[in-house]
Amino acid sequence: MSPSFYQELLFASRRAIRTIIPDLHDRIPVTWHTAPYPFIFYIPFIFMAYLARRPDTYLIRLLLLPITLCGIVAAAYRFVWTIPELNVYNWGQCLLAAVTIAKSVEYAFNKEGMLKVGETRPGEMKGKGKGVANGQTHPDVRRGNHYIPSGLYDAIELMHTLRGLQWKFGQGVHIPKPTRPLERDKFLQATLVSFIQNCLLVDFLESAIKLFPGVGSPMGGSMFYPDLQPFWRYTVSTLIHMLTGSAILSGFGMVYDLVTLIAVGCFDSSPSSWPPVTDHPWCADSMHALWSRHWHQLLRQTFLVLGGYPGKWLAGDLGMLFGTFIASGLFHECAMYSMGRGFDHTVSLFFTMQGPILVIERVWRKVTGRRVGGLFGRLWVYSILFLWAQPMVNAWHRRGLGGGMVIPPFLSPARLLFLPIVHNFLQLSLQK
Template sequence: MSPSLYQEFAFAGQQAIRTIIPDLHERIPVSLDTAPYPLIFYVPFVFMAYLARRPDTYLIRLLLLPITLCGIVAAAYRYVWTPPELNVYNWGQCLLAAVTIAKALEYALNPEGMLKVGESRPGETKGKGKANGDANGAVNGRDRRGTPWIPDGLYDAIELMHTLRGLQWKFGQGVHIPKPTRPLERKAFLRATLISFTQNFLFLDLLESLIKLFPGIGSPMGGSMFYTNLPMFYRYTVSTVIHMLTGSAILAGFGMVYDLVTLIAVGCFGSVPTSWPPVIDEPWRADSMHTLWSKHWHQLLRQTFLVLGGYPGKWLAGDFGMLFGTFIASGLFHECAMYSMGHGFDHTVSLFFAMQGPILILERVWRKVTGRRVGGWIGRLWVYSILFLWAQPMGRWPLLF
């Protein structure tokens, strides 16, 4: 009996998916010979970023989108780091893929392209009809004196690809930016950033060493922080300590990497200190989940989650759909990256992030019923209980360190 049309399409679809995302045992090991290929897959994305800063390129961006998305996914899932100690690189390259997919979608689906604040068309200020810039190399309000050797079009593409919070960009309006904590004079800024980088590096190294003292935690193959051989009280005391150490390590890691990138951008490429405000705004001071996610936690992936889940959710179900879609996208973002590490799918992480939608609705209901926002020391206990107790099923995260 010949297969039905539906079966033919289902088989063809499965084969197409497996061509881009092979089974783990069929993936190509990353080596000196194969390393250039994932980079080549990102060339259409770079070209699309260039086009997004050029007027009248909407149609070609739409036509370029399918091959761009396929290339990004293939770069992340066709190639695998096989040494166990490098397994975290598989996680990192898939997180990068999700971010660039969201960026590619935004570049392609915005008819006007990607605009900076005050622009009517890419590179053209409202009411003036001419490109921003001056003889000193300042383009669109950015100081370019340190990079005169980079052509304007390439500089625009590089800046667009690397901006996450969207400082000076139209899509970044409304994003919470923490107040500067370092002097804005160039030399003093670099000195303070170097000190911060050193402190974060040493603190992360200390936390990683402490985490690895626990059996099975921090090894390349990972392990559970829930020791079933311990009595319940001790089991969850130990898991809470590991959870807190891991969360602190994540904060230190964020700070360390951000400081390093800041040093390179300001010290080597002439970027201005005002373009590098703090990345995290003291999350331990959050007294509601709303302020945690909207202000105190980093906003680097805000636009990624809006594009992948928030905007489609709003189209389907209005503001509630946008809220739930944003957090569902966040959960899938983390879980799809974990899939690349060979552990399969486990949606406990996705469930934790999806729960944030109902939690924020509860806070809004509390405000309507009592007339007061969630806050104060009770609000802080509420936040800590969610992060230190409810989030513990995400105990697979220690395997990253």
């Protein structure tokens, strides 16, 4: 009996998906010879960013979108890091893919293009080139590097901006107050010091996590050790959880400092365009405050495009809230799929639950007339971050997150000094 139309459609769809996202054993290993190929797949995205800053390009951006999305997904999922310690890089390149997919969709469907604050059309400012962004008045910051064509510079700036400072889509984003001098040379010095500090901290935390059996292995392992008594089991898991969270925060700072040094030092970007990446997240006294102000806002627009705006179209403001956090959960988990360890929607569930949690805070305010805050609010936030989030972090560690290499061992002061000292101390303790 010949297959039905539905069966043929399913077969064809699967073949089409596997052409872009092959099975793990059919993917291309990343080597020095194959490493340039993923960058080639991003060329349509670069062209899309260029067109988004050119007027009257709406139709061509729409036509370019399908090939742009296919190229981004292929770059992320067709090429694989095969060294176990580098498996976590597969996660990283797929996180990057999700961000660029959201950017591409936004570039394509914004009919007028991507505008800066105060622009009427791309590159055409009204008044004297000043506008209000994020509650503050900013001058239109122009580049000082005249060796890069203006169109290419515009595309580079648009591709790399995440919070959207001085861009129309970034209005309303919370921007932390500057903590570094805004004079260029002093700013670069302070950023370099911060970069070194964050590197050392990431190195120490990464090395400490690798001391835990299983968790510190590239193959992964649970941070809930079943052989321990419950008190010690959850004490150890909480310690690993805190080390992981601190490593993620310092990692954000390290990468952000490096990009800041390149942008300001090499491309003459304005120091005022590079405020702190987070705003004291440990000081948050409500989950609303954490997600809207204290936590980094680098992925805010990504989650709005992928989930928030479709959710608002379906169910208004409540749909926007839930859609944003659903997109956040899928963002983290679908990228983890690239590590070849399957799906674990514990991660998706944690982020999805942030929607109901924020609704609970709103209900609390309506019932009591007071916002969640103070000591009670701080304990509420810490209970969610330190207790409820542990299954999510455990899902990451079981698939090898803690065994990934961030700082190469030959550049690691912690690996060269800290780990040998701990190893010798443990050996002496066992001999006694």
